[in-house]
Amino acid sequence: MTNPLLEKAESFIHQYCQEMNIGPAEKEKRIEEVQNSILTTGTYSHTTSELQFGARAAWRNSNRCIGRLFWNSLQLFDARDALSKEEVKEALFNHIDYATNDGKIRSTVTIFAPREKNKGPIRIFNHQLIRYAGYVKENGEVIGDPHSISFTQFCESLGWRGKGTKYDVLPLVVQLHEGEPFYFNLPPDMIKEVVIKHRSIPEIDELQLKWYAVPIISDMKLEIGGIDYIAAPFNGWYMETEIAARNFADEKRYHELPSVAEKMGLSTKLASNLWKDRAIIELNQAVLDSFKQAGVSMVDHHTAGNQFALFEEKEALEGREVTGDWSWLVPPVSPASSHIFHKRYKNTWNSPNFLYQPSFIK
Ligand code: HEM
Numbered sequence: 616m617t618n619p620l621l622e623k624a625e626s627f628i629h630q631y632c633q634e635m636n637i638g639p640a641e642k643e644k645r646i647e648e649v650q651n652s653i654l655t656t657g658t659y660s661h662t663t664s665e666l667q668f669g670a671r672a673a674w675r676n677s678n679r680c681i682g683r684l685f686w687n688s689l690q691l692f693d694a695r696d697a698l699s700k701e702e703v704k705e706a707l708f709n710h711i712d713y714a715t716n717d718g719k720i721r722s723t724v725t726i727f728a729p730r731e732k733n734k735g736p737i738r739i740f741n742h743q744l745i746r747y748a749g750y751v752k753e754n755g756e757v758i759g760d761p762h763s764i765s766f767t768q769f770c771e772s773l774g775w776r777g778k779g780t781k782y783d784v785l786p787l788v789v790q791l792h793e794g795e796p797f798y799f800n801l802p803p804d805m806i807k808e809v810v811i812k813h814r815s816i817p818e819i820d821e822l823q824l825k826w827y828a829v830p831i832i833s834d835m836k837l838e839i840g841g842i843d844y845i846a847a848p849f850n851g852w853y854m855e856t857e858i859a860a861r862n863f864a865d866e867k868r869y870h871e872l873p874s875v876a877e878k879m880g881l882s883t884k885l886a887s888n889l890w891k892d893r894a895i896i897e898l899n900q901a902v903l904d905s906f907k908q909a910g911v912s913m914v915d916h917h918t919a920g921n922q923f924a925l926f927e928e929k930e931a932l933e934g935r936e937v938t939g940d941w942s943w944l945v946p947p948v949s950p951a952s953s954h955i956f957h958k959r960y961k962n963t964w965n966s967p968n969f970l971y972q973p974s975f976i977k
């Protein structure tokens with residue numbers, strides 16, 4: 616009778632030992648340790664070194680990520696012993712502080728305890744550690760980020776109240792061992808934000824747009840060698856198109872293109888005026904300039920594409936095939952100007968990896 620966890624564990628240890636140049640004797644010893652643990656306790660625990668390699672390999676295997684060139688420089692915080700509210704809060708604050716690094720962003724992952732037997736582990740309910748609230752007013756008007764409406768309502772059901780502005784930072788919501796979810800606000804001075812201004816179109820500044828500096832995904836599961844780390848927040852830095860061509864531009868997000876076009880003095884009457892395209896380009900330019908001016912790390916979509924090409928070359932030298940999800944890898948601005956557009960990628964899913972997990976909101 617094959618034990619699925621045993622197979623995944625052995626396969627991961629083989630990969631770890633191969634890539635870390637660990638000899639056969641030490642490998643066999645570790646394999647035996649893991650086998651015994653699984654057979655006696657039903658699970659096993661990673662060494663910190665295995666955890667660090669596993670998280671880096673998971674980033675390297677993330678098919679939808681254009682930023683993978685730097686996979687081997689991911690910083691790990693091992694928070695598997697953080698089991699109380701205070702310790703979890705401390706670990707999350709430490710992540711935000713360390714990653715932000717006053718704007719010189721450091722790619723970081725914090726890994727909390729995995730599911731142990733029946734003890735449900737820690738679960739973070741936020742999509743990202745820093746995210747703006749979304750509200751629907753009586754008259755149906757939406758304030759803030761529409762993408763956050765349901766989570767904002769959930770926070771309010773826990774007793775949280777926002778100011779009701781366009782940029783209210785949501786609280787962190789955590790559940791410990793299947794207990795009642797609890798929330799806590801982030802100290803405002805911990806959250807770095809960038810006000811968006813344009814170098815040569817000052818009218819755009821009048822829109823008073825801003826965005827937070829560090830994207831920290833907190834709702835994905837990190838799977839390593841058959842172990843599911845369901846709380847493993849990770850961050851990199853933004854590619855400008857994410858903010859300027861999606862978060863601000865999508866009709867179902869901040870829907871700012873008509874206002875940007877109007878500030879630019881463009882007529883929005885005819886689609887063939889390409890007013891949307893002109894607005895998107897100037898918004899991308901403003902986001903890039905503002906982040907640079909603020910000393911906050913960010914990559915433009917051309918540089919990111921070139922870095923991805925380098926990643927592909929390096930992987931080929933290592934004898935690894937790059938897997939990818941073309942539809943996510945191509946940037947949403949000038950896609951055909953990127954080499955990615957003209958290539959195909961196998962979208963096979965390798966382990967370790969980051970995966971979606973069922974959202975908690977009922
Ligand atoms: C260092 C700078 C980084 C940049 C510029 C970058 C860029 C991106 C972009 C633009 C996306 C598409 C997001 C979207 O369209 O919503 C993405 C997806 C992704 N990235 Fe990266 N990334 C970086 C670092 C990281 C790190 C450190 C990790 C994990 C350790 C990571 C894991 C992922 C994953 C798992 C996805 C897919 C998310 C999903 O399926 O929803 N990335 N990345």
Ligand SMILES: N=C(Nc1cccc(CNC[C@@H]2CCCN2)c1)c1cccs1
Nearest residue numbers: 762830831832849850851852853854857
């Ligand atoms: N630059 C980043 N962007 C990013 C990466 C993964 C996932 C996401 C969020 N994707 C979902 C959003 C929300 C709707 C459509 N896009 C953003 C990073 C976030 C964390 C590490 S890198």
